[in-house]
Amino acid sequence: MQTNRLFPCLFRVLRTSLRVRETHGLTSISPGGLKFSSVAVDAELPSFVSEGVGKWQIVGAACITRLPVICPPMTPIEEEYSKLIAKLEVEHSLRSDHELRLEQDQIRQDLLKVKEMDDIELEESSQQTAFEYEDACVEELKAFKFAPTVTEADQKGDIQTLNRALDRALVLLVKQKLGDDCTWVFPQSPWIPGETLRQTCERIIKEKCGTNLKVKVLGNAPCGFYKYKYPKQLRSSGYIGAKVFFYKAQVTGVNGEVLPGSDIAEYQWLTHEQLNEKLKSSYAKSVFKFLVSDL
Structure with missing residues (x-):
């Protein structure tokens, strides 16, 4: 009895699914992402x-x-928490080999003071002690110079590197020619x-940014969406506007050069705060729904 009821239900679900796929022009959802049917797009389109x-x-x-590339400076609460974790780790951890060696060297020095030379081998007394090793490490640290976190490009204000x-x-932002305007x-x-x-x-990255910039696209599905209408003089092709699907991508190398395409007038690498200064308010509103600030 339950089987007789199940088959009509499955048939209705499959029939509805096929109708949706044919109507919306969605041929498949493959590992490569969403795939649309060109026939359905060129024909009468549904409301979406x-x-x-x-x-x-x-x-x-x-x-x-x-x-x-490097860790940002810690906030006051992060510094306080880091000190607390370090303190707890020292209190609950076992002594290291160096700490045990310090104790042995201290005992050896105490024996030398009371002149109990028979208990100490001459070869051991001539070796570098843990105290001497610590002093050498401190001197090496003083001579070491950390690389500057502020680069030459920061000093010059170069935002194209x-x-x-x-x-x-x-985040990479480009001044792209769309219609008659950039x-x-x-x-x-x-x-x-x-x-x-x-x-x-993936094609956009190669055409607009060149092959010198190594980039990895993250995921098969879009992370964001934006819609805008074309000016009336640009609607001769039959399109009234564009529906933009955003994909996230990350630079895989430390260095990389952008070779802009023919329709790219300018490009800049900007922080999240600087994006607000360049983007239109409606565009920025859609972007910041999926682009989280690093502050």
Whole structure:
């Protein structure tokens, strides 16, 4: 009896799924990401793709981030917590080999003071003691110079290089020609039929940033979404606007050079606070829904 009820239910679910896939032009959700059907996009689109008269153009965009190279300075509460953890670790830990050696050397020195030379071998007394080793380490530390955290690019105010703001996360922003104007956005390009959105994003990185910048795309699904309408004079192609799907990507190397594409007028590596100065308010609102500040 339960089996007779189960088969009609499964049939209705499969039929509904096929209708949704055919209607929305979604051919598959593969390991490479979302894949749309070019036939469905060129045909009459449903409400989630079309709005009003005309069609929405599907666009991919890459949010390329360089993670901090060095640890940022600790906040007061982090410093206090770090000292507490270090204190507890010393109190509850066993003595190290160096601490045990210090005790043995102290006993040996006490024996030397009372002139009990028979208990000490001459070879042992001529070796470097733990106290002497500590003094040598202290002198070596004093002579060591830490590399500066403020680079030459920081001093010059060069924001087109990765060798700056080493304790902060940087995001690549480009001044890209969109229509007749150049706008500060993440590198973007229209989706080409047959591609997954991840493949579109990987193509964008090569076309807009060059091959010298080593970047890894994170995930097969978009992390954010933004929609805007084209000016009326640019709607001759049949698209009334663009629906932009953002993908996160990370720079895998410490150094890397951006070779901007033909439609890129300028590029900058910016911190999260500097993004607000360049991006439009509506664009920034969509971006900061998935881009978390590192402060």
